[in-house]
Amino acid sequence: xxxxxxxxxxxxxxxxxxxxxxxxxxxxxxxxxxxxxxxxxxxxxxxxxxxxxxxxxxxxxxxxxxxxxxxxxxxxxxxxxxxxxxxxxxxxxxxxxxxxxxxxxxxxxxxxxxxxxxxxxxxxxxxxxxxxxxxxxxxxxxxxxxxxxxxxxxxxxxxxxxxxxxxxxxxxxxxxxxxxxxxxxxxxxxxxxxxxxxxxxxxxxxxxxxxxxxxxxx
Amino acid sequence: xxxxxxxxxxxxxxxxxxxxxxxxxxxxxxxxxxxxxxxxxxxxxxxxxxxxxxxxxxxxxxxxxxxxxxxxxxxxxxxxxxxxxxxxxxxxxxxxxxxxxxxxxxxxxxxxxxxxxxxxxxxxxxxxxxxxxxxxxxxxxxxxxxxxxxxxxxxxxxxxxxxxxxxxxxxxxxxxxxxxxxxxxxxxxxxxxxxxxxxxxxxxxxxxxxxxxxxxxxxxxxxxxxxxxxxxxxxxxxxxxx
Numbered sequence: 001x002x003x004x005x006x007x008x009x010x011x012x013x014x015x016x017x018x019x020x021x022x023x024x025x026x027x028x029x030x031x032x033x034x035x036x037x038x039x040x041x042x043x044x045x046x047x048x049x050x051x052x053x054x055x056x057x058x059x060x061x062x063x064x065x066x067x068x069x070x071x072x073x074x075x076x077x078x079x080x081x082x083x084x085x086x087x088x089x090x091x092x093x094x095x096x097x098x099x100x101x102x103x104x105x106x107x108x109x110x111x112x113x114x115x116x117x118x119x120x121x122x123x124x125x126x127x128x129x130x131x132x133x134x135x136x137x138x139x140x141x142x143x144x145x146x147x148x149x150x151x152x153x154x155x156x157x158x159x160x161x162x163x164x165x166x167x168x169x170x171x172x173x174x175x176x177x178x179x180x181x182x183x184x185x186x187x188x189x190x191x192x193x194x195x196x197x198x199x200x201x202x203x204x205x206x207x208x209x210x211x212x213x214x215x216x217x218x
Numbered sequence: 219x220x221x222x223x224x225x226x227x228x229x230x231x232x233x234x235x236x237x238x239x240x241x242x243x244x245x246x247x248x249x250x251x252x253x254x255x256x257x258x259x260x261x262x263x264x265x266x267x268x269x270x271x272x273x274x275x276x277x278x279x280x281x282x283x284x285x286x287x288x289x290x291x292x293x294x295x296x297x298x299x300x301x302x303x304x305x306x307x308x309x310x311x312x313x314x315x316x317x318x319x320x321x322x323x324x325x326x327x328x329x330x331x332x333x334x335x336x337x338x339x340x341x342x343x344x345x346x347x348x349x350x351x352x353x354x355x356x357x358x359x360x361x362x363x364x365x366x367x368x369x370x371x372x373x374x375x376x377x378x379x380x381x382x383x384x385x386x387x388x389x390x391x392x393x394x395x396x397x398x399x400x401x402x403x404x405x406x407x408x409x410x411x412x413x414x415x416x417x418x419x420x421x422x423x424x425x426x427x428x429x430x431x432x433x434x435x436x437x438x439x440x441x442x443x444x445x446x447x448x449x450x451x452x453x454x455x456x457x458x459x460x
Contacts, residue, residue, distance in 0.1 A: 117303075119301060123301060126298075126299035126301075127294065127295060127319035129323060138307055138318075141309045142308065145309065
């Protein structure tokens with residue numbers, strides 16, 4: 001294999017960047033979709049309707065009890081059957097991520113919402129706002145401030161988890177590095193690079209979250 | 219304007235309101251007092267439907283609060299409410315607090331809402347604090363903002379739920395002064411409070427509650443001179459003689 005060769009990395013950069021774009025896109029869609037579905041689930045879990053509460057509760061319990069890899073596999077094989085034509089690894093991975101992460105985001109959002117004092121809603125309702133308006137103007141903005149650090153930490157987790165799409169051969173950052181490493185017989189360089197990149201991004205992000213947390217703390 | 223008839227309420231099997239009836243006329247100031255846990259706050263929250271009740275009726279300006287067909291948000295927007303713990307929205311400026319329901323309930327324009335907010339802040343002596351956040355204000359200032367917030371909707375009546383109970387003693391008067399002004403202007407007010415000095419000076423009538431029931435419903439002077447019920451007499455002697 002020989003000595004550590006930086007040239008290998010430089011030459012691989014274009015392909016690695018393509019992989020990184022897949023990773024970033026997957027992360028962004030997973031976070032946005034996960035939070036959107038998470039809000040819906042959280043509202044269901046907090047609703048007065050027992051049916052909604054139980055449905056959302058069962059969903060969260062189920063999804064949190066399954067490994068993400070399994071979900072990615074399932075959607076890779078099941079979504080094409082369900083929609084009747086192949087949708088490609090990327091879309092099935094996106095769907096899998098959104099459904100999986102929504103369960104976690106739901107719990108974060110729910111605890112954020114439950115942390116807002118009951119009196120705040122009372123004040124909103126007393127002024128003639130509807131439940132939905134109270135949610136939108138009074139509860140969610142406060143809840144989001146409280147849960148922002150946790151949401152961001154979970155988002156960093158999503159970023160790391162995207163490497164699991166390796167199992168369906170989707171060419172994300174890790175897979176791209178692995179392919180190049182295998183092709184050029186330079187796995188050491190590639191795996192080290194992947195580790196460094198993930199570390200730098202995640203560490204910087206968590207430092208930023210820590211900073212933010214200190215700033216918004218009352 | 220506000221009529222309660224045979225109002226009863228239970229939390230599970232515990233009865234918290236017991237056959238409460240009274241009538242509050244337009245422009246009247248009614249103080250509700252009584253020991254803690256006697257149902258005062260619950261009663262006042264039934265008036266604008268924040269608390270559901272199981273028996274009896276409440277009507278406000280001819281509209282039945284308990285009727286499922288009643289548009290509760292619309293009715294509530296016509297009744298101002300001030301809470302013990304202020305409940306200003308911490309993520310909005312003072313002016314933002316006062317504008318929120320004006321914008322989204324009354325559908326006023328930004329300009330009109332802001333103008334009304336500033337006018338009311340003037341009235342409660344806090345115009346210079348318009349763009350500050352609630353957490354930077356003292357308790358007394360927060361409660362005055364809360365009063366301005368309720369007044370911004372041009373309510374036909376105001377409900378006060380122990381508005382000074384969470385305040386440091388030196389801030390109580392600034393809030394009571396605003397309330398006294400309001401009463402002088404002819405606002406219909408229902409005030410749950412332990413401030414007997416305020417009751418004596420400002421109230422037209424006093425309701426005394428005990429164990430979920432209205433035990434005494436009398437003109438202010440009569441209530442303080444000669445309470446009919448023994449329970450109210452004992453309460454007064456405890457609260458006034460120290």
